[in-house]
Amino acid sequence: MRVLCALLLYVTAVLGSEVRIPLFMQTLGQNEKTPLATLIYDPELSFVEIVDINDSFKEGSYCVGAQMAENYYSCFSYLNLRHPLHYDLYLDTSHNTHLLYKLSLKPNLKTKGIQPLLRAPVAGPEAQVTKLKKTTKTYEDKKAMSNPSAASLGEDVEIDDRSFLQKNWKFILIGLVLYAVSSAGNSAQ
Ligand SMILES: *[C@@H]1O[C@H](CO)[C@@H](O)[C@H](O)[C@H]1NC(C)=O
Numbered sequence: 001m002r003v004l005c006a007l008l009l010y011v012t013a014v015l016g017s018e019v020r021i022p023l024f025m026q027t028l029g030q031n032e033k034t035p036l037a038t039l040i041y042d043p044e045l046s047f048v049e050i051v052d053i054n055d056s057f058k059e060g061s062y063c064v065g066a067q068m069a070e071n072y073y074s075c076f077s078y079l080n081l082r083h084p085l086h087y088d089l090y091l092d093t094s095h096n097t098h099l100l101y102k103l104s105l106k107p108n109l110k111t112k113g114i115q116p117l118l119r120a121p122v123a124g125p126e127a128q129v130t131k132l133k134k135t136t137k138t139y140e141d142k143k144a145m146s147n148p149s150a151a152s153l154g155e156d157v158e159i160d161d162r163s164f165l166q167k168n169w170k171f172i173l174i175g176l177v178l179y180a181v182s183s184a185g186n187s188a189q
Pocket of ligand 1: 054055056057
């Protein structure tokens with residue numbers, strides 16, 4: 001099922017020219033197209049209107065398509081159409097040219113009929129750039145590195161290949177000093 005097919009609608013933005021886009025409903029797997037409504041869009045004035053709504057269709061699941069000049073976009077939305085109609089028709093337009101590039105029909109219980117809504121692209125949230133933590137690799141990680149698919153990604157990777165004694169000599173030394181101090185205290189008593 002194609003939920004939203006990328007719909008490239010090239011609307012010639014001639015000053016003050018409005019485009020009439022007939023919308024059709026189609027049962028999946030059937031060729032018969034039933035008129036649903038007509039969308040009037042003026043890219044220059046950012047004007048949209050829905051006219052000629054068909055109020056006598058049979059309820060069911062339909063592909064909704066649009067006739068744009070010579071091209072028919074058969075299924076920009078696939079949804080269950082019911083009476084009374086309460087749907088939003090989103091018109092995605094490019095920011096500068098206001099050309100229509102996508103349509104989508106969505107149920108909205110708060111609206112009556114079919115409500116056309118113009119949408120301009122909004123900038124998405126930008127991911128923060130943070131430096132990765134310095135990681136110390138163990139023998140296990142090194143083993144995994146020989147298998148590139150299992151290797152983990154990191155920055156400033158340091159491979160720790162020192163022996164147990166090299167890594168822990170400080171703790172061993174502290175232990176020895178404490179032992180020497182306590183035994184010296186015992187012998188002094
Ligand atoms: C409305 O839809 C029905 C089928 O569901 C169709 O027979 C009828 O012709 C349509 N009406 C208009 C005005 O297009």
